[in-house]
Amino acid sequence: MGGGQLARMTHEAGIPLGVKFKLLSDSPQDSAAQVVSDVVIGDYRDLDTLREFARGCDVITFDHEHVPTEHLRALEADGIPVRPGPDALVHAQDKGVMRARLDAIGAPSPRHRIVADPADAAAFAAETGGFPIILKTVRGGYDGKGVWFVRSEDEARDPFLAGVPVLAEEKVDFVRELAANIVRSPHGQAVAYPVVESRQVDGVCDTVIAPAPDLSAELAGQAQELALRIAKELGVVGHLAVELFETRDGRILVNELAMRPHNSGHWTQDGAVTSQFANHVRAVLDLPLGDPRPRAPWTVMCNVLGGDYPDMYQPYLHCMARDPQLKIHMYGKDVKPGRKVGHVNTYGDDLDDVLDRARHAAGYLRGTIVE
Numbered sequence: 001m002g003g004g005q006l007a008r009m010t011h012e013a014g015i016p017l018g019v020k021f022k023l024l025s026d027s028p029q030d031s032a033a034q035v036v037s038d039v040v041i042g043d044y045r046d047l048d049t050l051r052e053f054a055r056g057c058d059v060i061t062f063d064h065e066h067v068p069t070e071h072l073r074a075l076e077a078d079g080i081p082v083r084p085g086p087d088a089l090v091h092a093q094d095k096g097v098m099r100a101r102l103d104a105i106g107a108p109s110p111r112h113r114i115v116a117d118p119a120d121a122a123a124f125a126a127e128t129g130g131f132p133i134i135l136k137t138v139r140g141g142y143d144g145k146g147v148w149f150v151r152s153e154d155e156a157r158d159p160f161l162a163g164v165p166v167l168a169e170e171k172v173d174f175v176r177e178l179a180a181n182i183v184r185s186p187h188g189q190a191v192a193y194p195v196v197e198s199r200q201v202d203g204v205c206d207t208v209i210a211p212a213p214d215l216s217a218e219l220a221g222q223a224q225e226l227a228l229r230i231a232k233e234l235g236v237v238g239h240l241a242v243e244l245f246e247t248r249d250g251r252i253l254v255n256e257l258a259m260r261p262h263n264s265g266h267w268t269q270d271g272a273v274t275s276q277f278a279n280h281v282r283a284v285l286d287l288p289l290g291d292p293r294p295r296a297p298w299t300v301m302c303n304v305l306g307g308d309y310p311d312m313y314q315p316y317l318h319c320m321a322r323d324p325q326l327k328i329h330m331y332g333k334d335v336k337p338g339r340k341v342g343h344v345n346t347y348g349d350d351l352d353d354v355l356d357r358a359r360h361a362a363g364y365l366r367g368t369i370v371e
Helices: 005-017 047-054 069-077 086-093 095-104 118-127 158-162 217-234 276-284 315-322 351-366
Strands: 022-025 038-041 112-115 133-137 147-150 166-170 174-184 190-192 196-201 204-210 238-247 252-258 298-305 327-330 340-348
Touching (some): 005 022, 038 047, 047 069, 069 086, 086 217, 086 252, 095 166, 095 217, 095 252, 112 118, 118 133, 133 158, 147 158, 174 252, 174 276, 204 351, 217 238, 298 351, 315 351, 340 351
Parallel strands (some): 022 038
Antiparallel strands (some): 112 166, 133 166, 174 238, 196 204, 204 298, 238 252, 327 340
């Protein structure tokens, strides 16, 4: 369910296994709809559409978290395996539910609570050391949308206009953002990828470095163990990304959860023995999971964002000639400013060189670098 680039790359990972995919997509122009042969165009919010789509499927999985939870429970009641199941997926759909469950299992999180209005948000700020604070709508946010950096009670008004509950979180004093990616199968087998550093620009993932530079083995192990424990406690089947803050005082705190292949794991396509997409396919089909270990000391992923330069293909000549080891992954999307239209992966023994190659290629494809 879902026709974006995550579905497109998951389909690609299933081809060598002979797995046949059926896709529920919003439109025939969606990224995955361009490459999957069996495409149903329909609204994932309509239960009758979902039931008709699910007929004949062995298992359902997702490239986004937005399918209504009650619809997924109805599919399960119809006997259709849904992976991850609705009881797990709701923790990626609803940030309030996620925070409550993480508290219950003792997972480290920023201080937080649901707030009723701007005055209540100001009261929360006073409880946690004052403004600024972070406000999030509990459902629907993605790539920085639905998230506000709030410096005063007056600035706290916009989040409440959406008409959904609002979660307030303390502004964490963090050194950097990390991500722990794991994959878990229905019978409990699980694998953990190296913990990565994720660098954001304007709320959107820009660069991922695998493994995270200068991260102690102790903290990396804590992050992997935490992600594995969350997956087990929540009953996750498939890929789980646990986005983390590394604080200045040496702790890790859970920021977000995603129960699908994730941008912080795109590096695994070329940098790991088994990619996140291939392991997600294996997990939802309950096949033995593949080796998550890296192929090279360093792998860097840079997102290619749309800019004012619509020709993404002429630059291939420069990028491929300059770096024959470069891996380019484009999503078949129309180019729009700020839109994720692809990514590049580089790998090697020297981190500075690998970073430079990835940034140059992503910038050249976007048109911000012209030489």
